[in-house]
Amino acid sequence: MVRKGNRCISNDRRSTILSKLESSDAPISATAFGDLLGVTRQVIVKDIALLRAEGVPIFSTNRGYLLIRPVQLPRREFKVRHDYGETKIELALIIEHGGRVLDIKIDHPQYGEISADLNVISPKSLKNFLESFERPQRLSRLTDGYHKHTVEADSEETLDTIEKALGEHGFLSEPKQ
Known part of the structure; x- marks a missing residue:
């Protein structure tokens, strides 16, 4: 993850957000992402919007964000x-x-x-x-x-x-x- 001072560069930040969502079964809040990446909650909300615009299936809950995983049937x-x-x-x-x-x-x-x-x-x-x-x-x-x-x-x-x-x-x- 590339950081500029205490802050993470935007593409790396979105990559980290996606990676964390892929490895989590529990919702992750924008505040938790912000603390992890050294940015505000509002920056994370914008990053989530950009990821969604790229087609990443992210679901919002009152406790944070989840990645929607397609169900693979037998x-x-x-x-x-x-x-x-x-x-x-x-x-x-x-x-x-x-x-x-x-x-x-x-x-x-x-x-x-x-x-x-x-x-x-x-x-x-x-x-x-x-x-x-x-x-x-x-x-x-x-x-x-x-x-x-x-x-x-x-x-x-x-x-x-x-x-x-x-x-x-x-x-x-x-x-x-």
């Missing part, structure tokens, strides 16, 4: 295989068991792995996807029905349930050992 990649006509059944099965189908990946003989975002999260988004999907039959034939989906759910247990359901319906191409 994800699993399922290797599956089915005929083109079973696409709706496969995706509906995942949705019904609490999963969200984030993408599809295929191994193309010439181009390697090709992926596309799906974001199928509900029966309505499944219906919209199926109506807009143009060439699935050709892709399915090209890979003999093999593909992968990244599935997100609220818990590992939900992903286990989805895996079991896919296995029971014969969709898993590589069952878990």
Whole structure:
């Protein structure tokens, strides 16, 4: 941290604020930051505003500032295989068991792995996807029905349930050992 006398230079100060927020689970007050960095509370409030303007997700509480951390839900990649006509059944099965189908990946003989975002999260988004999907039959034939989906759910247990359901319906191409 670069200091000019007893004061911290603004970019270094904002970097220190961000670092402290990242390492704290408790709110940190502007006064505490000011004392740490040798500036007034008002300077810290302006620094927080500048950090927010840069897109840093900082939340204000009556006890200080917190960094909003994105929640990373459990994800699993399922290797599956089915005929083109079973696409709706496969995706509906995942949705019904609490999963969200984030993408599809295929191994193309010439181009390697090709992926596309799906974001199928509900029966309505499944219906919209199926109506807009143009060439699935050709892709399915090209890979003999093999593909992968990244599935997100609220818990590992939900992903286990989805895996079991896919296995029971014969969709898993590589069952878990």
